[in-house]
Amino acid sequence: MLFVSSDAGTEHYAALxxxxxxxxxxxxxxxxEYPMLSHYEEVRNTVIDVKAQxxxxxxxxxxxxxxxxxxxxxxxxxxxxxxxxxxxQWARQQRGRVCTNVGFQNQLFLLAKExxxxxx
Numbered sequence: 001m002l003f004v005s006s007d008a009g010t011e012h013y014a015a016l017x018x019x020x021x022x023x024x025x026x027x028x029x030x031x032x033e034y035p036m037l038s039h040y041e042e043v044r045n046t047v048i049d050v051k052a053q054x055x056x057x058x059x060x061x062x063x064x065x066x067x068x069x070x071x072x073x074x075x076x077x078x079x080x081x082x083x084x085x086x087x088x089q090w091a092r093q094q095r096g097r098v099c100t101n102v103g104f105q106n107q108l109f110l111l112a113k114e115x116x117x118x119x120x
Contacts, residue, residue, distance in 0.1 A: 002046060004028050004039070004071065005062040028067055032103035036070045037111055043071050044078055069099035073108060083118040084108060 001016060003025030016023045024046070028034060043059070050057040061067035069091060076087035088108075091098045099105060112119060 002043065002057060002059045003061070004043075004059060004067045028061075030062075030066050030101060032101055034103065035107070036067065036104050037107045039071070040074055040078075040111060044075060047075055047079065064095065065097050066099055066101040066104055069095065070101070070104040070108060073099055074111060077112060077117045078115060083120050084112045085120045 001012075001021055001023040003012070003023065005025070005028065013023050026039065026042075028036065028039060047057045059068045059071050061069075073084070073087045073091050076082045076090065077084055080087075082090070088099065099108070109119075111117075
């Protein structure tokens with residue numbers, strides 16, 4: 001389980017580890033100007049490692065809207081090769097409100113352009 005929030009979920013680590021669930025996390029803010037792009041490669045590599053071990057990775061943030069939404073959409077594009085808008089639509093169908101932070105939306109478009117991802 002990967003916690004991505006202002007408190008990084010550390011209060012849950014002990015209980016989860018007792019259930020043999022590996023957890024880690026990092027601080028990140030839901031502020032419009034926060035550089036979520038700076039975490040993409042780290043999270044991408046973590047997910048690749050987990051998948052190689054036949055595991056499942058759950059990404060959790062405080063509200064389940066912006067931070068985890070940004071990363072889920074980015075991972076759908078970067079690992080599953082989904083076009084950006086298709087990935088965003090799928091995430092919205094699954095969660096309802098997702099990645100409403102305009103700064104994070106802009107960063108997704110920048111990442112898509114940088115990585116050469118299809119947009120639609």
